[in-house]
Amino acid sequence: MKRRRKTLWGAALLALVFTAGLPAGPGAAALKGAEPSTWFVDMGRFNQGAHASLTCGQCHPKHLKAGQKGSQFKHPDITSPRYLKAPVRREYNYHLCADCHRTAWKRYLGGAHAEAMRRQAQDPPKAGALLAPTCADCHNPHYILGGRDRLALGRRQVRVCGSCHPAQAATYRQSYHGKAAANLGNTRAAFCTDCHGAHTAVSLKDPTVAIQACRRCHLDAPPNFAQMVMHPTLAGLDPKRDAGKLWRVNLILTVGMIMFVIVLVVVGSYYGHHLLWMLRELHHKIRKHGHEE
Amino acid sequence: MKNNQQVTQMVKRFSVLQRTLHWVVMLGFIGLGLTGFSLAYSDQWWGQAVAWLVGGASHLGWVHRACAVATYGAVVVHLLWLAYFKLVLGGRLTGADSMFPTAKDFSDLAAHLKYIFAAGPAPRFGRFSYLEKADYWAVLIGMNTMGITGLVMWFPEWFSSFLPGYLINLAMILHFYEAVLAVAIKFVVHVYTAHLRPEVFPLEKNIFSGYEPIDRLKHERPAQWEALQAAAEGSGGEGVQ
Secondary structure, three states: OHHHHHHHHHHHHHHHHHHOOHHHOOOOHHHOOOOOOOOOOOHHHHOOOOOOOOOHHHHOOOOOOOOOOOOOOOOOOOOOOOHHHOOHHHOOOHHHHHHOOHHHHHHHHOOHHHHHHHHHHHOOOOOOOOOOOOHHHHOOOOOOOOOOOHHHHHHHHHHHHHHHOHHHHHHHHHOHHHHHHHHOOOOOOOOHHHHHOOOOOOOOOOHHHHHHHHOOOOOOOOHHHHHOOOOOOOOOOOOOOOHHHHHHHHHHHHHHHHHHHHHHHHHHHHHHHHHHHHHHHHHHHHHOOOOOO | OOOOOOOOOEEEOOOHHHHHHHHHHHHHHHHHHHHHHHHHOOOOHHHHHHHHHHOOHHHHHHHHHHHHHHHHHHHHHHHHHHHHHHHOOOOOOOOOOOOOOOHHHHHHHHHHHHHHOOOOOOOOOOOOOHHHHHHHHHHHHHHHHHHHHHHHHHOHHHHOOOOOOHHHHHHHHHHHHHHHHHHHHHHHHHHHHHHHOOOOOOOOOHHHHOEEEHHHHHHHOHHHHHHHHHHHHHHOOOOOO
């Protein structure tokens, strides 16, 4: 009896070893990528970047006159002992970016990231919370490269967007879009900004909004099409505001869990059965027992 | 031991059509598993290698769909044959010579479990054992569920014109887990049951040749052997081709 129980435990363990890890899918190892905020500039890298033709002074003018655009930004106090410890990306006057990148600036102002910025200005976030992104959080101005192709830009999006939205980047890479585009390099499939917009960064939780994004590629998509969940994750969902999406995500995750258990049980019992059967047949062969009739 | 004078007596087990369909399903299934899992695990080097071999993500999809059409075509041909067999040839789709589950299959399962735990004799299987029937029904049902969920992903716009869009998500999940199940069972359990068991190793030839030697039949499927003997006595003929 004791031996039999041991055999059963062994079979269960074996089934677990064979099947565990299968549903984990593509890993999120390659998603880290945001460069740390630092006061120091690597001029070697700067000279290879898109801004290499600019002089320092074009982006870092010494003084702004009162009334000039962005003049409320002051240079940090260099005599303060905390000077080099302040988060550098928060100190810069990003109005200066708009001098060249007018369209991107306008879109940013009308988008969800600037909206979050305005909200955080009124209601400062707790320490450790994610801060709404400025230009440099996504585009490192010293090292940003120019002239990249769609694939390089798209893969960078997964890394950069994923540094604040890891659950969305992971679910993207589990979706067909992510597998075809980011993993296999098919540039006809969608990257982050193809649906969410580059500087507007709109939320597509509402299917009536999302369908417009779907139809950029799926021209004949009917309204129901946008009920498909591209990021089946509970991260960032508000129980009240996103009740509709929450229900769909829960359904999808539950079905996935049920299927996992079914696969585990069926494969486990099959493998257990066959393993023991093999031992029995081997026993017969080796001991030269005939079949008991 | 057999020699040239004494030709081994053979019993027919599979028709030409059945053997052909087995080849189609076997090759189609391998193609489906290879391309499907290469897409599912396209962040792994081996998935990217297979995608590169067939020429990228969109070709991966088309090879997968071509294999799916061929494999499902085999199911359609098989069902048409069953209809022809029943309606035109007047054959029986139930009984000991069919894949139809019987009470004996369940008692065989119980007896087999007892045998495995050394608590009883080996069950006396008929022409198709309960494991072979399970293999058959798993493919027949699985091909249809995989086909439906696959079609939902092939034509998501059309399906969401009358179904809620999140069913596409569910189709993806069901398709993936069922694929894991199918590969884990067919590529391991089926291959083991049919070919690699100590009693059969290294290869079961009858699915490719169509014929089974009579001494193996006596040993593996004693109930079928007895039925053949009884039929031979009843008709006074040979009973064995």
